[in-house]
Amino acid sequence: MKAKDKNQDLIELLSAYLDGELTQAQSEKVEKRLAEEPQTREILGQLQKVSDAFRQIPPVQAPEELAENVMGQLERDYLLEKDEMLTEVGSAKPIRVLRYLAVAAVIAVAGVLATILYNNVYRPQGASTEMVPTEEKPLIAKTEHKESIENKSAVEKATAPVIPYGNIQLVVNTEKVTVQKEQLEQLLAEMEITETITKDISVGKWQCDFLCTTDQFENIFRTLKQTDERVDIRLGDEQNHSEVTIRNASAEQARKLAGETNPLVQMAYALNLPAEQIISSSGTEDVLPPDWLELFARGEPEFPGLQPLGPALNEVPAEGPAQPDILSEKVAEKQVPDSERIAPETPTTFPESPVWSKPAEKVAVTILVQEGQGQHQSSSLDKLKPEVIEDDLPDPGIESSKEISTATLDEQPE
């Protein structure tokens, strides 16, 4: 028994030696024994053979259907969860709570993914994996929440956001929009987007959730804008009970702004940043203020648990075209006479950005369509903080600004 224990001790020592898991001193002792004891050498040789027997077995590749099955299951779960949320129509509040919880979860997922991708995909050196981001210099512009924009210059072009389990609401204002339910349904049908969850959420309001590729998302966006370039499209920011109204903006401008104000898109944005600009918000979803990305980009203040994995966004030296500072532009913009603020024929130039150049993937989209004419019926999904409208709608001469103001002031976040 004792001899057996001793032998086991020796095997444990040799096994660890074989794996390079001993200290220098321990290794030297083992080597001394190996030099002196043939039996020890024999055991080591046998252990080596055991180890080699497994190392020589060639690896097998995962079946092709594996990834597809996992992604399919995740998508089905997502749609089911969305469906469950949408069926909770007893009152607006439970839906809202569920939606915020879902958004919080999404943000947490996105934050974690940012970290994971930083650690596993984008880390430039010393990482165990070698994937490299496509190109670089994304457009992280510091942006102000709760504002409307028009005629922004130097706002970069960004393709449709890639959002893991996100949803985007396009709330189309009644008075101006000509895209109606039937039109959207036709659009979806043309794109062969058949898996939709539709819901009449209130009088004259119809919501449609669906998954689509980023290309399809762009097409929908373009179609909405082409129907009426002056259409006001609000991209929901559910977490803050606020939304951003994009006034007379081009589709590119709208997308860009969405990319800066919607937390989901912000995180998706972060996922596409070069390694030095990745931010992790893992574990911070409970403590961060809604505009954390903007504040963090400015380097103030420090949030507990927020981990900068690189320099603050505004400290990263830009290569090529200067990073636009939307906040500064906004200040300057307010000093421009209204007469000069009408959208020019070619309103903006959009430097090409590689940020969204990834292959199309599915995004989850929620579209809210307002039907009919008349008084806007606001819902919990359709909110805008009052100060946004009062302060930031710069051009009262545009009819739709009044409409939006009216529409969005009739129900405030609780």
Added chain:
Amino acid sequence: MVAFGQLIEQYQDRLFNAVFRIVGNRDDALELTQEAFYRALKGLPKFRGNAGFFTWLYRIGMNLCINFHRRRQRVQITSISGGEDRLGRQADTLAQMAEAEDYSPVQQLQIKESHNRALTALRQLEPAARAVVVLRDIEELNYAQIAEVLEVPVGTVKSRLARARAILREQLQE
């Protein structure tokens, strides 16, 4: 979705290989690997990033394998032939791979025999010991990484691996 896809693409072969070696059956391995990815990605909000995603994913995968074997042991206590069938299919897969690499027929037989013996010996081990061997000798993780995946002290990894190798040494010597 892009991010999820990237993560799956990045780790699917490694995890599937490890799971396949432990459970010894392609269909079971596929099911367990899918389940591991599904749980890992669904559980991302709980994941705090202290350990790498790889460790998180492997931990889920290894736990699934160990629990799977516990269930199987209870259910298939009389199904010895079933186990042989699975092992045979695994060995066939290996033989196919050997053929694909232009080995001579004699070499193919030797390779098949060698792999078969190793895998047969591996299957004699307890699932937890099997996992340590797979993580070390097939996945080539170091002791600290194995300890993190299996959530045991490094010392436990060291002793468990030594015991497993002692058994395998005897089996492969016979």
